[in-house]
């Protein structure tokens with residue numbers, strides 16, 4: 022059998038998903054037996070022109086990790102879609118926007134102002150901000166346009182499969198790769214993870230207790246056996262897809278939601294508001310108000326609940342005042 | 346894009362069947378005037394109003410969302426309205442962070458006989474929304 026052609030590429034990403042690939046250890050060599058790597062910037066030098074010269078669908082499987090932050094990301098996503106038979110959104114950034122998606126609480130202007138002009142560590146007397154095009158004596162210099170809004174991969178191109186997680190576990194990755202390099206492809210849209218929520222799979226003791234206040238993890242002696250939420254510690258388990266095997270819970274950390282919502286949950290923020298509010302032990306408006314504001318993140322429920330999925334959420338971003 | 350001047354706010358009101366909806370009905374049959382722009386969604390109980398419904402309403406073009414039902418103690422499902430009450434501060438805080446002003450989302454108790462109050466709540470909220478201007482959420486998606 023001819024070897025498959027595999028591509029791995031990154032857009033707005035941290036590189037952690039690449040590391041997760043490498044963490045597969047010697048299985049990477051096994052992968053090499055069934056597939057030729059035709060593009061993977063982490064491990065070898067490739068040029069955009071190499072990809073452009075490929076025929077359409079020349080790549081059998083493309084694993085793309087990273088969100089779509091700028092015009093270059095978008096063009097590469099489009100190009101790789103055109104050249105790939107199967108396009109996989111790898112990791113939470115590609116699937117839901119991930120950590121880079123938190124930038125959707127701001128827009129380009131706000132980000133540029135802070136990063137290039139106002140932050141304390143910036144020394145930029147000339148007030149230079151990135152331009153898509155600049156004239157210099159040698160000619161014209163260009164930069165890809167930085168978008169106002171971070172997008173998920175499937176908001177830009179058609180995506181065949183999803184491997185969520187920040188980063189995905191090596192087990193899941195290996196399973197997904199084995200499936201995708203096998204004879205029978207799963208139905209389009211398959212998410213290589215669980216279908217239930219993490220709470221459904223969690224073995225911590227749940228006693229149905231309500232809470233009179235929320236606490237910071239560092240400020241309490243946690244009971245290692247009991248549900249975090251019932252101890253007043255925000256855990257995103259009720260709104261998060263299972264499949265990681267409770268990676269964080271096993272290390273006695275609450276879930277931060279990196280596997281994104283299940284199909285049924287759809288919007289992590291909406292579900293977490295519902296799930297957490299349901300535990301508040303009060304029937305009185307003022308008291309409820311008080312307890313809610315005792316959240317360890319009193320000003321930041323949105324970023325806590327949408328830490329990995331703001332671009333994928335129903336509202337996608339903070340509202341733009343002057344949207345047209 | 347809708348601008349402030351030619352703007353009739355779209356208020357989506359989730360009303361519980363037993364109290365607020367009956368109250369709205371009462372207002373209608375008693376000829377008490379309230380803005381025609383309100384879109385009423387009847388639910389069995391305010392406890393049924395998943396935060397997702399509120400987000401969806403905004404997403405689909407509502408300028409404001411009102412959730413209204415029985416006074417505490419009067420809920421036909423015992424504590425559905427208490428559940429709604431527990432969600433309110435967290436949801437409101439989250440919406441504010443997403444740029445949806447506090448005034449655009451309200452939870453108000455209206456009994457079956459409070460037609461007058463229903464009309465007042467809707468009128469006041471519509472006025473507030475007119476002040477705030479259109480939400481124009483749909484424009485948030487373009488790239489540049």
Ligand code: SF4
Pocket residue numbers: 033034035036037038039086087111112113114115119120186187188189
């Ligand atoms: S999903 Fe996580 S590990 Fe992967 S690129 Fe994004 S931030 Fe990095």
Ligand code: SF4
Pocket residue numbers: 219220221223224225227247248249250251256257258259270275276
């Ligand atoms: S909230 Fe967290 S700790 Fe509690 S059951 Fe769900 S996943 Fe487990």
Ligand code: SF4
Pocket residue numbers: 186187219261262265266267268269270275276277278279280281
């Ligand atoms: S416990 Fe939650 S945050 Fe941790 S890996 Fe699993 S899904 Fe991600």
Ligand code: FES
Pocket residue numbers: 361362363364365389390391392414415419420421422423424425426
């Ligand atoms: S039935 Fe009216 S609020 Fe529950």
